[in-house]
Amino acid sequence: MTPAELSAxxxxxxxxxxxxxxxxLAADQVPETVTVERPRQREHGDWASNVALQLAKKAGVAPRxxxxxxxxxxxxxxxxxxxxxxxxxxxxxxxxxxxxxxLARTVVEAGEEYGRSQANAxxxxxxxxxxxxxxxxxxxxxxxxxxxxxxxxxxxxxxxAQVAREYYFNDHGSxxxxxxxxxxxxxxxxxxxxxxxxxxxxxxxxxxxxADAVAAGExxxxxxxxxxxxxxxxxxxxxxxxxxxxxxxxDFRVDFDVYFHEESLHSSGAxxxxxxxxxxxxxxxxxxxATWLRTTEFGDDKDRVIIRSDGMPAYIAGDLAYYLDKxxxxxxxxxxxxxxxHHGYIGRMMAMCSAFGDTPWVNLEILIGQLVNLVSGGExxxxxxxxxxxxxxxxxxxxxxxxxxxxxxxxxxADSAIDLDLDLLARATNENPVFYVQYxxxxxxxxxxxxxxxxVRREDAFDPALLDxxxxxxxxxxxxxxxxxxxxAAELREPHRVARYLEELASAYHKWYDQCxxxxxxxxxxxDTHRTRLxxxxxxxxxxxxxxxxxxxxxxxxx
RNA sequence: GCCCCCGUAGCUCAGUGGAUAGAGCGUCGGACUUCUAAUCCGUUGGUCGCAGGUUCGAAUCCUGCCGGGGGCACCA
Numbered sequence: 001m002t003p004a005e006l007s008a009x010x011x012x013x014x015x016x017x018x019x020x021x022x023x024x025l026a027a028d029q030v031p032e033t034v035t036v037e038r039p040r041q042r043e044h045g046d047w048a049s050n051v052a053l054q055l056a057k058k059a060g061v062a063p064r065x066x067x068x069x070x071x072x073x074x075x076x077x078x079x080x081x082x083x084x085x086x087x088x089x090x091x092x093x094x095x096x097x098x099x100x101x102x103l104a105r106t107v108v109e110a111g112e113e114y115g116r117s118q119a120n121a122x123x124x125x126x127x128x129x130x131x132x133x134x135x136x137x138x139x140x141x142x143x144x145x146x147x148x149x150x151x152x153x154x155x156x157x158x159x160x161a162q163v164a165r166e167y168y169f170n171d172h173g174s175x176x177x178x179x180x181x182x183x184x185x186x187x188x189x190x191x192x193x194x195x196x197x198x199x200x201x202x203x204x205x206x207x208x209x210x211a212d213a214v215a216a217g218e219x220x221x222x223x224x225x226x227x228x229x230x231x232x233x234x235x236x237x238x239x240x241x242x243x244x245x246x247x248x249x250x251d252f253r254v255d256f257d258v259y260f261h262e263e264s265l266h267s268s269g270a271x272x273x274x275x276x277x278x279x280x281x282x283x284x285x286x287x288x289x290a291t292w293l294r295t296t297e298f299g300d301d302k303d304r305v306i307i308r309s310d311g312m313p314a315y316i317a318g319d320l321a322y323y324l325d326k327x328x329x330x331x332x333x334x335x336x337x338x339x340x341x342h343h344g345y346i347g348r349m350m351a352m353c354s355a356f357g358d359t360p361w362v363n364l365e366i367l368i369g370q371l372v373n374l375v376s377g378g379e380x381x382x383x384x385x386x387x388x389x390x391x392x393x394x395x396x397x398x399x400x401x402x403x404x405x406x407x408x409x410x411x412x413x414a415d416s417a418i419d420l421d422l423d424l425l426a427r428a429t430n431e432n433p434v435f436y437v438q439y440x441x442x443x444x445x446x447x448x449x450x451x452x453x454x455x456v457r458r459e460d461a462f463d464p465a466l467l468d469x470x471x472x473x474x475x476x477x478x479x480x481x482x483x484x485x486x487x488x489a490a491e492l493r494e495p496h497r498v499a500r501y502l503e504e505l506a507s508a509y510h511k512w513y514d515q516c517x518x519x520x521x522x523x524x525x526x527x528d529t530h531r532t533r534l535x536x537x538x539x540x541x542x543x544x545x546x547x548x549x550x551x552x553x554x555x556x557x558x559x
Numbered sequence: 560g561c562c563c564c565c566g567u568a569g570c571u572c573a574g575u576g577g578a579u580a581g582a583g584c585g586u587c588g589g590a591c592u593u594c595u596a597a598u599c600c601g602u603u604g605g606u607c608g609c610a611g612g613u614u615c616g617a618a619u620c621c622u623g624c625c626g627g628g629g630g631c632a633c634c635a
Contacts, residue, residue, distance in 0.1 A: 039578080040578070087577085176635090304633095314632095314633060314635095340563070343631095368564075371628075439597050446595060447594055447595095451594075492575070511598095517594060518594060
């Protein structure tokens with residue numbers, strides 16, 4: 001019996017009590033979904049519900065009395081072994097071993113589908129993340145969004161949504177100009193400009209730009225005058241830098257469906273189109289020689305300039321056009337993941353969303369993630385491109401590998417600033433929980449191999465009543481949780497919940513492995529207990545694989 | 560000054576109103592001739608920043624304060 005089935009049974013019991021007049025409530029006061037949870041304490045049964053506590057006041061009865069009435073009816077439901085009323089009015093439910101064990105077959109038969117739902121079916125989501133400027137390699141902060149964003153995309157897909165991963169590629173504006181000037185200066189053997197970029201990669205990119213130009217039969221750009229030289233370094237430098245970022249992300253197993261060029265918004269007329277639309281809606285005005293969007297009408301602190309007095313579009317003009325473009329491409333919802341240093345944009349972005357006639361936090365959602373701090377020798381390291389203390393995505397992968405890096409970055413809530421210890425990363429990988437989870441998966445695979453070799457076959461028997469060991473009740477309970485965890489992770493945009501869940505599941509599996517053998521010892525005959533346990537082993541393997549897949553982490557067959 | 564996030568075990572962090580607040584690492588001590596010991600068992604460890612409030616019940620929600628981080632452009 002799955003928790004969803006138990007929940008439905010509990011609701012049916014409430015409705016029957018209501019129909020019989022035992023529960024003095026209107027039918028619509030019985031909640032649509034009755035929550036059942038895994039109790040913290042094992043002795044509180046397999047599942048618990050606080051529904052009696054919640055309904056008692058409305059029904060005008062004592063919580064324990066209501067709970068008692070529900071318990072009597074629920075205990076007659078097939079598969080329910082025992083229902084106890086505890087504390088102020090909790091219902092503690094224990095299932096028959098057979099009903100609980102049935103889940104092993106449910107999971108095995110569902111396979112990769114187990115844990116997925118259709119909760120968000122039909123929803124088209126545009127998920128924008130990373131979007132780092134191509135002025136240098138992707139550093140640790142961007143990598144966090146790559147890991148979390150891609151995991152979120154997978155979790156949303158598992159909830160039935162159609163998700164497009166999008167990278168907003170900023171190839172326009174003053175930071176790019178600084179990048180181009182830095183390349184040119186380096187190529188000429190000069191100091192980097194005051195506000196420029198000075199890392200070693202600048203020299204490498206500059207050399208490649210020159211070599212490519214010469215190879216193509218064009219003049220070496222350093223021989224050109226300033227303006228055209230800078231333009232060559234800008235165009236080709238951005239291209240090279242971006243290709244490098246893309247490759248690094250690909251090696252990190254993060255691939256975007258769309259790499260959107262900011263410049264295209266300006267060249268295609270999308271900016272004018274968006275401004276015209278807002279003007280039509282009456283939210284645009286002229287003042288002090290500039291063009292403004294009246295965002296204060298929608299809760300922003302101040303109105304925003306969209307066309308500067310020098311005629312150039314302000315940065316937000318691109319955002320306006322980009323948002324409208326996403327909506328016109330048919331996305332119901334645009335989700336943007338930004339670092340904490342961007343939180344000040346939320347007000348104006350939501351105001352902009354309203355100005356277009358959309359609903360903030362429905363059609364547009366902005367997720368703010370806190371920054372990553374680097375620590376070395378217990379001391380915070382200030383990242384500086386000039387000082388060379390930048391940790392790039394490639395450095396991170398070289399140090400710990402893709403699996404450990406993705407897992408470590410995705411297992412914490414994005415709301416928390418995390419500290420990454422450089423010494424720890426460089427030293428070893430043994431303190432990483434990812435191995436605990438991966439090892440559990442490798443174990444399930446190994447057990448399955450051994451079972452096969454000893455002729456323990458699933459198809460020969462499945463008798464769930466034999467899964468009656470205490471560690472099996474715990475393991476089955478954990479397996480039952482995946483759908484709820486995935487649904488919650490999707491709804492809250494918190495993929496780290498999947499990682500935490502996997503750690504608990506791995507723990508339950510390791511304990512079970514320690515106490516219950518799947519394969520016979522020595523000359524022991526193969527029994528139905530062995531065969532049925534193989535179902536449980538394989539169900540666990542499936543859930544671990546599904547969960548690791550949601551995080552973009554591999555599920556190894558051997559370690 | 561205003562805005563956002565955080566404050567939970569020695570460290571890194573879970574816990575979106577429920578029962579005795581958890582995990583990993585760390586400490587100390589046990590368990591491998593039988594499915595991989597990257598494991599398991601035990602031990603150590605807490606005024607959930609502080610003070611009020613809401614309620615049957617608060618780490619969780621509200622208010623104020625303290626501490627840490629990050630923001631408040633006709634920059635991008």
